[in-house]
Amino acid sequence: MISTFLSHELKAFWRSKNTGKSIVIRVVMGIFIFYLLLNVLVLGFFLDKILDKTFPREDLVVAFCGIILIYYLSDLLMRLQLQDLPTLRVQPYLQLPVKRNSLVKYLAFTALLSVFNLWPFILFVPFVLKIVATDSGGLTALAFIVSIAGLTVFNNYLALYIKRKSNLNGWIFLIVSGVIILVGVSDFYWHLISIRKISYLFFGHLINQPLFALVPVLLGVLMYYLNFLYLKQNLYLEELGSRKASSYKSSTEYPLLNRFGSVGDLAGNEIKLILRNKRSRSALIMGLFFMFYGLIFYTNHLYGEGWRIFVGMFMTGIFIINYGQFMFSWQASHFDGLLVSKVSFSDFLKAKYLLFTVVSTGFFLLTTPYVYFGWQILLIHFIMYVWNIGVNTTLVLFFANRNYKRIDLSKGAAFNWEGVSGNQWILSIPLLLAPYVIYAPFALLGHAGIGLALLAITGIVFIFTRGFWIKQLEADFYTKRYKIAEGFRNK
């Protein structure tokens, strides 16, 4: 039975629209993932050197034993955010004559097939082989590897168990995350406890008593069994699904937008789209994280004015870039409805401009505290803000006319490649290069000020010629609308 499930699973993977469409994306993604793995592998290989630098006064093995538990704590937090529940896929088998036990076993087993379970091995095993094995012998090294495996399994099922529970009650997720963060804070800030000491308490003993390795294994098995029992008792769609019990949803309106008539209505709808759907919401939240970008660049004097343009553009325009690159896919699920309703496409475009302008203004205001690093920074932010709402909005909408991929809004944004096509890669080129094409020649000749002024002027010119661009985009759209609508209909 399990082998049938597995073959279905493989088919689902290869035949899904997500993976199957574009070879180019798969190759690029493959390289990216390989690069990440390679990075962790290098980290694993040089872990002894890194630990030596970080804790120069400590014994290498003691330091190593100390960080293991810290890793697993942060691992748990990461898993809670990112790891998917392997659940809804059993739906088509529930009513068939398939034994519940084999379904549950399958569900519980496939939960192990997650990248998260690979990291600890890549990270820790090289060190264990290099240092522990030579210091204390093969048996101890084996004990370390076994306990790492045990803890990984334990963490895996613990995270899934918490996630399943929090599907029924959202508070559980918040409380658990809070507790983990509290544990972290009480070590690193308040110094009440020392996770490293606790971690050493166990792994230190492991060196003398390799049999202790059975404790994490036992924990892992216990956690697996708990999951198994829970799944078996709750093999119902409502409890399995990632859909949370919904609270009362009230209607909202944005009085500020009302004065813009139907353009305002459209922009208002899009704000609701962003706030009420998981993927678009995470795009917005990711944008907020970019507000800290400046702290990295402005505190380091290595990065000159050339970098500030880049940083300023990203901080004030991250929403235009991050959200705009997938336009109009966000509205894929009701695109037919928009096409037949009494919405003229120029209004539709004006609403996009309005949305971009409103949100970018918000983001610009959020970056004003960076004036702390000098008024020039604020000036560059303002120039890039003008550039963003002038040039980048039009650029993004031009590429939106060439985007034919549907997006499912209800899925999260992390590791979600749905809707990604060659379009986004191509878009990033003019997005990144255009300001430098104008700025760099002047900066190299020593007239950076003129370069900045030209950037601002270009932005302003684009803002004042919006009507013209809207007409161009509209004409362009009419040549592509059938293709766009058809692509969006393809689930």
Place this chain on the structure above:
Amino acid sequence: MIEIKDLKKVYAGVTVVNVPHLEIRKGESVGLVGNNGAGKTTLFRMMLDLIRPETGEVLLNGEVVAGHENWKNYTASYLDEGFLIDYLTPEEYFYFIGGLHQQSRAHVDDFLSGMGDFFNGEILKKGKYIRDLSKGNQCKVGVVSCLLQSPELLMLDEPFANIDPSTQFRLKSILKDLNKNKGVTNLISSHDLNHITDVCDRILLMEKGVIIKDIATSSSTLSELEAYFGVEQG
């Protein structure tokens, strides 16, 4: 009202719709029947300028739909859930659609209060987004949003498929009333032969993309259609 000339759509070498000529006059109530894959929805989509035909054109009130927007002022349609903005509450959606037709909120509220029977207390003020409604209730939202636009031409694709029996009967009487008393042109597809012959006074039967029968509804129409669809009985 509707004129179709030489309309043809081909998918992967197979002709899915082929209508050399069709005319529907203002005030007619036309039913479209045919088995799955007969091309009903494709025909609807071409009439609404959602897909590009290989050849031919569709004219609404003498104007080609492709490339024009005027027809949107008097045409209301609901083909599937893809027409609904599913992250809005039903109220927000109705206000949005009403707003497109320059209707005030008060006007929309007033209109909706007259729909209480049709909604059967399942739609308004339930605190749900449209995506959380059942398929049948989503269909109710779609149909009412069409009615809200007080159209001259109404196109519905299988409106009876997901709604409960009471709503089916209410919808039938609404459609009849619109047609008889307000002169609305109806174009409705359905698999329910009883309902469609009851509501419509002209039936188009499609098979493999071609309209093979075009009959004015009479007392014998139902049995004629049953004879066609009941392949093995004859």
